[in-house]
Amino acid sequence: MATMQDVARLARVSVSTVSYVLTGARPISQATRDKVLAAMAELEYQPNALARGLASRRSRILGLLLPMDERGLGATETAFVTGAAAAASTAGYHLVLAPIGVGDLDELRRLASQRMLDGALLMEVQLHDPRVDVLRELGVPLVLIGRTADTTGLSYVDIDFDRTVSEAVGHLVGLGHRRIVYVNHSADTIAEGYGPARRTRDAFTAAMVGHGLEPLMIPAEDSAAGGRAALVTALRQAPDLTAILAMNESAVFGLLGELAGHGRSVPHDVSVVSMVTSPHVAELATPALTAMNSPGSALGRLAIETLLRHVDSGDGEIHQQLLPCALEVRGSSGPPRGTAGEITQNQGPAVPDMEAARRRAATRRRA
Amino acid sequence: MATMQDVARLARVSVSTVSYVLTGARPISQATRDKVLAAMAELEYQPNALARGLASRRSRILGLLLPMDERGLGATETAFVTGAAAAASTAGYHLVLAPIGVGDLDELRRLASQRMLDGALLMEVQLHDPRVDVLRELGVPLVLIGRTADTTGLSYVDIDFDRTVSEAVGHLVGLGHRRIVYVNHSADTIAEGYGPARRTRDAFTAAMVGHGLEPLMIPAEDSAAGGRAALVTALRQAPDLTAILAMNESAVFGLLGELAGHGRSVPHDVSVVSMVTSPHVAELATPALTAMNSPGSALGRLAIETLLRHVDSGDGEIHQQLLPCALEVRGSSGPPRGTAGEITQNQGPAVPDMEAARRRAATRRRA
DNA sequence: CTGAAAGCGCTAACAA
């Protein structure tokens, strides 16, 4: 394994010249550069990352702190990760995924205080996330994916829930729906102040009121069963509902199963729009779900760019940005019954509950 | 941030003594050790990973090469990852997950030739996996999760498909089933020579023949739709089937849905056993799936231990080990209809007890 | 059992 010394010797220049060719930290004449490059190529030189890191106090490693529970990683998260990894790689950084959640503070401390990380991205951010404190204390630049309760002085990227909800409601209202129910996260989750639950609730209310409609929100546990229960409640509170907007991927499949069980076809009797969903998951349902596609990979790229700005400019100005989900109309939404543009009915629901179970298996976590 | 110098000064010893206290590479008197430890505690000393790595030529970083496709990570893979991460952490190593598949050779080369990795674990191993060549060429110790076509000189850990299939078949035969269909991966996958598909195919044939039964295998695409199609084929080819053994988690849910659609109840009319399945997923079905629980976390731990043996003992002897999946009987298997031990029929068909399924899934954690 | 000192391979002043 060739070192910089070897390259310098072969190119008949000093090591610093080789170093500067590599880092571009000072101008090098074309002739010299070519010599050096040739020598590097001949020796198949690759800089030693550890030595470089020690000397420059920069590991060129970014950490993606990613709690991993027994449910695995959803398509949305995966898209985020790959987007981030690609962006990091482009910038010459390595992105290491560390399965570190709010409960693994010691492991995080170890990683961070060993000066192994130039910066960190936090996923699954809690309202009061202790990982933020640890990293700040250790002086590690960070960017949140999501938002803590207090975001002053913190950079983050997150989904623009306001706009996402507004567009989803707009889609349904545009189709002619008037009685739209919003199935949110659980009551506990909302009570805890979980960001996405609160924000979508408020956004839904605003959007409905803006259209002169009455907003009805039903909380649901984050599971298919929760979705079922929510539907029962919804039908009781609003027997005339023609459309449902659902916040979480798990519940939406339960909703669909229960709708079929009640003999209501989708989208003929009831339109369903799923929020913050990945195309892959949306396609699993029958009919495929009209959904607000989550901007996973774009978010990942953006998060890395933001983080690198902090890393490079020694903690510059904070950057907080929201990205909306994009509406993608598939088969689960259409005009309400009795409307001009009414579409043909769905075929008979074979055995809906198994459908739902299958989908749940393939469905995973929220964005 | 305190350095070793600071610790040495405070403890009134030399830096090398501090180093030896840390590494344990040579005996230190208890008195000295205590002084040093006290000083480290007082200064909250944490060794600089990069400096240590440069001096020792060991990064103490292990790479988990983990291709990430748009489908995300299943529960089985996640269990593997967390098991491996825990084992690495225990051994004082960091496990970095790199989203590197067979198509990301340049990124892998960059990572490996920069001496960043002391070793690597390869997931989703292909029969002819170019990542193996790259790592070998660069002298990076590796352990496969799975197997290439030629495993001479390669360490690996993998699922013991022979034994897993044999036990699954044994379970069904023991219940009295004679007509058992095996739903494998897709025909293409089998044709490509994908290890698990080939091995389970052969193991199934062997097991059935061993019981004096006729083996019938049906290929299925890795999706719910594939499972549905497979069931139709199976019922045509073997209308008298009483049990199904299914290889993949996606297809099995399609199978179940289609079975119900055909009015065949599980397990009364047809028993279903799912292979290489995580408990979490198995609990999602109704009835919960009798399954061969995959040893995800144990495999992860084992893989790390194997890799560390290579890393520590400068590439010692190779180690190839298989772990079987453990049979866990749940509700989807029982004696065939008309058998002495026939069990009572399932209740209400229309919308079976999804509530219960959810509760079980929520309350029960993996083994 | 402990210390002194020579690097590990690179970066970044400081000079020229």
Next chain:
DNA sequence: TTGTTAGCGCTTTCAG
């Protein structure tokens, strides 16, 4: 535009 050189913080001989 290039070279010289002093570290970065640690490990590991070589002495004692």
